Amino acid sequence: MxxxxxxxxxxxxxxxxxxxxxxxxxxxxxxxxxxxxxxxxxxxxxxxxxxxxxxxxxxxxxxxxxxxxxxxxxxxxxxxxxxxxxxxxxxxxxxxxxxxxxxxxxxxxxxxxxxxxxxxTPASVQFFSAQGVRTPADLKGKTIAGTAGDALSKTFPSFLKKNGLSESDVKVQNTDPAGKIAAVISGKTDALLGYASDQGPTMQAKAKKDVGYLRFSEHGLNFxxxxxxxxxxxxxxxxxxxxxxxxxxxxxxxxxxxxxxxxxxxxxxxxxxxxxxxxxxxxxxxxxxxxxxxxxxxxxxxxxxxxxxxxxxxxxxxxxxxxxxxxxxxxxxxxxxxxxx
Incomplete structure (x- = not known):
């Protein structure tokens, strides 16, 4: 991941x-x-x-x-x-x-x-703060880089459900784990599914832009x-x-x-x-x-x-x-x- x-x-x-x-x-x-x-x-x-x-x-x-x-x-x-x-x-x-x-x-x-x-869990949706995402509801219509079959992608539907959203409210773009940060930096996706203790700090350092998080644990889903x-x-x-x-x-x-x-x-x-x-x-x-x-x-x-x-x-x-x-x-x-x- x-x-x-x-x-x-x-x-x-x-x-x-x-x-x-x-x-x-x-x-x-x-x-x-x-x-x-x-x-x-x-x-x-x-x-x-x-x-x-x-x-x-x-x-x-x-x-x-x-x-x-x-x-x-x-x-x-x-x-x-x-x-x-x-x-x-x-x-x-x-x-x-x-x-x-x-x-x-x-x-x-x-x-x-x-x-x-x-x-x-450090599982989270990560994005540049300039996106203006503050709550899970702000993810509607967004494209999110995720990797099919991993724990993040498997639990994301539960995160959405707990916050009154459906899987159809967002688009999860299947992305190789190594390419998720690049996808967000290049603008191919609006956000990524990742660990707050790993990808976020790396993405912030590479792009020199503030990164924001919607942590699963702060929105009803912990493990x-x-x-x-x-x-x-x-x-x-x-x-x-x-x-x-x-x-x-x-x-x-x-x-x-x-x-x-x-x-x-x-x-x-x-x-x-x-x-x-x-x-x-x-x-x-x-x-x-x-x-x-x-x-x-x-x-x-x-x-x-x-x-x-x-x-x-x-x-x-x-x-x-x-x-x-x-x-x-x-x-x-x-x-x-x-x-x-």
Whole structure:
């Protein structure tokens, strides 16, 4: 769903394989202080962008080391591939969008969430502020760039319905994920379906125009977004204890990064050749920090989930047709390994 997916066709197959496969991270190392650490791999949902700052900050501040973890962070190639690689044991843990987790489990993929951190969806309609769009009703007659089959396009009809609109009130133009920003900048479409924590800041920086948003969550439709996932290999035997430590380390890293957003973003320097400019990273992370909680988890540590919020998310995607056979919350979320509220 990210604009940078244009790079998919340009990345050598060897790099793609390295991002998703390779050494599963099992084994140990020794820290500079002589502490024994468990080697752990984490595959992101995409190339590093602002949302991922806490992982790099946690490494820099030795938070993962404190919890006995020697963390290797890998770029991803989309949440679906991250879910598959994590389930297959090609990565110890993954960072992936909850809709991809739900769809994967629906298809029999053995993966579970250890906690969703972006609990307010960044899904939104994005446009240049000069368009004068203030409410969903202002979308009537507009052409919007969307990608057929993705979570944004699948849930957009529900967003319209909740705001008294029908699908015929707007035109969704099927657009490759990498082309959505260009479509709006060129005027081919009036807006795009994207993530407020990703495409918006990038589009604003490229066009040097203010970007406005109609966030799904602010107009009657919320569901879980990105979080930490693991396959059976990481949840059984001796690795189960590592998983619990990983959950704590990730939550602590997010807490630390939230308190120091500037240094957290700075810790990403050199993380990837595709890293967005620092100003874009900062705006992405600022927006990300507004997505960490629902009303039920406000004031709790990052990554603490509730069964009710999980059920709401499952219901949304069942209605959208992305989950054909909805299961019990416990089939998607490992509450025994996850943080307790």
């Amino acid at each position: 990210h604009a940078r997916r244009l790079l998919i066709g340009l990345v050598p197959l060897m790099l793609v394989a390295t991002a998703a496969c390779g050494d599963d991270g099992a084994g140990t190392s020794t820290s500079d202080s002589g502490k024994k650490l468990d080697k752990v791999t984490l595959t992101l949902n995409w190339y590093p962008y602002g949302e991922h700052a806490p992982f790099y900050y946690g490494k820099q501040k030795k938070i993962f080391e404190k919890h006995g973890i020697d963390l290797t962070i890998r770029a991803g190639q989309g949440s679906q591939k991250t879910v598959q690689a994590t389930a297959a044991g090609q990565s110890d843990f993954g960072w992936a969008d909850t809709p991809a987790v739900l769809a994967g489990v629906d298809q029999g993929i053995k993966v579970k969430s250890l906690g969703v951190f972006l609990q307010t 879980y977004s990105n979080g930490l996932i693991a396959g059976q290999k990481s949840l059984t035997g001796s690795r189960a204890a590592v998983a619990k430590r990983m959950v704590k380390a990730v939550s602590e890293s997010w807490t630390a990064a939230e308190k120091a957003p500037g240094p957290a973003v700075a810790s990403m320097d050199g993380a990837s050749e595709q890293l967005p400019p620092k100003a874009v990273l900062s705006e992405q992370f600022k927006t990300t920090l507004s997505l960490l909680h629902t009303e039920a988890t406000e004031g709790k540590a990052p990554g603490v989930n509730t069964e009710a919020d999980w059920q709401q998310t499952i219901d949304v995607f069942a209605e959208a047709g992305m989950v054909k056979n909805p299961k019990d919350v416990s089939e998607y979320w490992d509450a025994t390994t996850a943080l307790k509220g």
